[in-house]
Amino acid sequence: MTTAIVTLASRARLDHLRRQEEWIRTVAPDAIRVVVQLDAEPDEAFGGDALHVPPGDGGLRLAAGRNRGAAEAIARGADLLVFLDVDCLPHPGLLAAYEGASTGRRELLCGPVTYLPEGVIPTSPAEADAHLDPHPARPAPADGVVQPATAADWDLFWSLSFACTPETWAAIGGFHERFEGYGGEDTDFGWTARDAGARLHWVGGAHALHQYHPTSKPPWQHLDDILRNGRIAFERWGRWPMLRWIEAFAAEGAVEFADGDWRRTA
Template identity: 40%
Template sequence: MPDLSALTIAYGRDTHLANVVLGFEAQSVRPAELVIGVMQDRPYDLPATSFPVRQIHVTRPDGELPLAAARNRVADAATGEVLAFVDVDCIPHPDFVAETLAVCTPETGILMGEVAYLPSGATEHGLDFDTFEQIGQRHSDRQGPPPKGMRLCNDYRCFWSLNFAMHRDTWATCGKFHEGYYGYGGEDTDFARTIDAAGLPIWWMRGAKVFHQHHAHCMPPIQHLASVLRNADVFAERWGHRTMGHWLWGFSLMGLIEKDGDAIRILREPDESDYALCRQTDDMPYANSRRVIDILQASQQEEEARRTEVAEAEIAFVTAAE
């Protein structure tokens, strides 16, 4: 059986990362190594493991997150035949490594495993995978896995970078993550667009599950407004159109941005009311842009209907009866 390098990138999130490490230590087939792209100056103090753990520092002088560069560094440094990327907030199921190794070959392309979102407090007393299975929820805006095996993903925009794997031969030929992206947003969709342009398949697969740990987050990601706009323009320069359209539309509905010809400009910075609308609360398993957009559009429609009602009432009031 080939060996697998587990890969992640991290900034802060010490407890989340420790749980990821413990998740890989609990594997039925352990990884050959865990390589961490550390996007901060200090290294992490991590739990002991039966496999090697390497920390590679990848930072930018301006303090922006180098997500694309960090993913490239850990993959380039990996020694395993199979490369499995998980986000720092994703705990692998005990069969994650075994199930990934069972299907990943040089001919496979890109594999996207399952993701279940955990509620707040789920990891307070350690890793209880039986409980995680019972309480973890699938994201409502994401495709579910096939009943068994793999199903082709025909839209690169559905690529999910928080849990994916490929053979190292694929990594060597696919073009990697474009390092013109930094800060938050766009680099993963660009990577999937590159994979698609190269004619490599992207698959949803049953198994290789991770459990996403609850944390405070906003969707759309208004806390990253400037970098989302910048990276959307980088994507447009490379591919002829912007990406992250659902986030940009949400920003527009909130009055944060507007189109100015072909350009998009920031009108104002998010305020507390915007954060209150977009913030994930403890009763939500995940933050959801669709929820926010639906609220904003419903409010906009109600306002338009009310304006029409008032205008009609004013006309009726001043119009003489026949």
């Protein structure tokens, strides 16, 4: 099986990308590597092979970047597409777990993600096991176990770490490129996959370790993106994604629901 690892990156995450590259060279030296830079201008620091997808009016074009990366991986002969967030370090068993779980049917495969605390940076993949503590919001089966998702699990799909075949990717149609900036495109992709007849599976052993970076809860810096992208999703599905964040903003008086829409109060 020929596997590709597709990663989106910007200058703000260049250090994380470099560490990820080091780990990939160790744990998956034969994988096709596709990096998509999302900044306004190409940067030679990403290497001559990096693809470039500049921002749109709404911010970084994550959906378009993943679509561009997938097209490149498929053109280079990939049988399995693994999408790995730039903050994520691959566990030594990640690729083998995804490859072993892939049946060739229409399915999305998602592995557990561990969020590393501030100041904790494993120096090599050999140290990965000592830090595993999968995020509790999503299933984390035992190594070697492939757990079918429930119908409700489709709302939990995220793009930090997932895999699918080119055939499944084509059936889904990729990410919807109206989504720009923060949020919404993952949920939309999951719902689209569900309606395309795909199955969602949680893959034990396909661990990724998410490198620390500062965050805010709720993510105030992304408020406008969340409202805009949430509105796009509502137009497409009749449901608002990211309601946990939107309701947190509402609790602080920053947004309100009026005339069927979430809006800023000021």
